[in-house]
Amino acid sequence: MKPxxxxxxxxxxxxxxxxxxxxxxxxxxxxxxxxxxxxAAVVTRRIxxxxxxxxxxxxxxxxxxxxxxxxxxxxxxxxxxxxxVRKRYADDPKVVKxxxxxxxx
Numbered sequence: 001m002k003p004x005x006x007x008x009x010x011x012x013x014x015x016x017x018x019x020x021x022x023x024x025x026x027x028x029x030x031x032x033x034x035x036x037x038x039x040a041a042v043v044t045r046r047i048x049x050x051x052x053x054x055x056x057x058x059x060x061x062x063x064x065x066x067x068x069x070x071x072x073x074x075x076x077x078x079x080x081x082x083x084x085v086r087k088r089y090a091d092d093p094k095v096v097k098x099x100x101x102x103x104x105x
């Protein structure tokens with residue numbers, strides 16, 4: 001492969017990755033907009049924990065990265081925290097919908 005083509009491919013991949021990250025953040029911001037702070041935090045954690053739970057620990061470094069992310073986001077207590085938010089906001093359709101949407105984010 002010619003160097004100029006390789007450079008263009010690297011630049012294009014970088015732009016696509018950045019665009020994807022921006023889209024992800026924009027979608028997340030829309031999902032939690034207007035939610036109570038505790039509900040927004042649980043919705044965000046649901047999305048992040050689901051992401052990390054699906055990652056492949058293909059080597060020791062990656063396994064440590066996944067474990068660290070799961071710990072930092074308190075994924076081990078997510079089910080309990082989500083149940084508390086669902087109970088607290090059972091009559092708030094926006095919170096209920098955001099929690100449902102987070103499961104399919």
